[in-house]
Amino acid sequence: MRFDIVTIFPAMVEQALGIGVVGRAIERGTLDVTIHDLRAFTIDRHRVVDDVPYGGGPGMVLKPEPMFGALDAIARDSGVAATVILTSPQGTPFTQEAAQRLSRLPRLALLCGRYEGVDERVRARVDEEISIGDYVLSGGELAALVIVDAVARLLPGVVGDEQSVVDDSFSRGLLDFPQYTRPAELAMRGPGSGEREPLKVPDVLLSGNHADIRRWRKREAVARTLAQRPDLLSAAILDEEEQQILRELVAEREKP
Ligand code: ADE
DSSP: OEEEEEESOHHHHHHHHTSHHHHHHHHHTSSEEEEEEGGGGOOSTTOOOEEOOTTOOSSOEEOHHHHHHHHHHHHHTOSSOOEEEEEEEEEEEOOHHHHHHHHTSSEEEEEEOBTTEEOGGGGGGOSEEEESSSSOOSBSHHHHHHHHHHHHTTSTTTSSOHHHHHTSTTTSSOOOOOOOOSOSEEOOOSTTGGGSOOEEOOHHHHSOOHHHHHHHHHHHHHHHHHHHOGGGTTTOOOOHHHHHHHHHHHHHHHOO
16 A cells, blocks of 8 residues: 655654554555655745735645645656545544545545645645544644554554454454453552552463453453443444443443
8 A cells, every 4th residue: 555645744754654563564565655745846946835824813824836736746656546635633533444444545645734724725636634633733744644554554464463453442343451461460669559469460361261261351341441432332343242241231330
């Protein structure tokens, strides 16, 4: 899959993409990311990317011509047409489902917004506008990086263990169960920790009983989702056992 990212901070995007799972996928060629410096597409001597808003008001607006120039270059650059995405707080919310849908496309162009906004006419060449959450970032670069990461890890061969992607939180609409690694017992540290019991891994995980472990994990995942994100449960895909666990947990909560 190919990504094109248009930004006024190419160094920021490049650095972030060089590490971890995404960095390795780019190195191996599973993922192709081209970063385009918006300033390279300016049309004036001073390489200006922004200007004051018509009608007045604070802040600066990203000019349309450099964005159009970048999109023209992206279109010329390969035979595969890109789906053009603008990152902005006005966009539709980015979800795991959106990541899955985008991962089936051959090429995405991500336009990073900045300052107070982007000239509205840029939207004439945008297929989708995406927000990564109901808060305002100072620019779209972090949003674009979030989208690349979430989409890339769904592509075959990017994450080593395919099952870990299938089991991920949100792939079925449930939060993850708790995970532990060695040691099995850990002395509590920090203020007032002298009298505290050691922190132990739940016995069931040390039992070697796989059926019990599977049931415990299901119960924990459903319990966590009920406690922290009950809004997810209406759309979650639960098997019979999980549905039964949910009924029990809800009944327990409703007990006087
Ligand atoms: N740019 C600024 N804030 C943003 C957000 N929440 N999502 C996507 N792009 C943004």
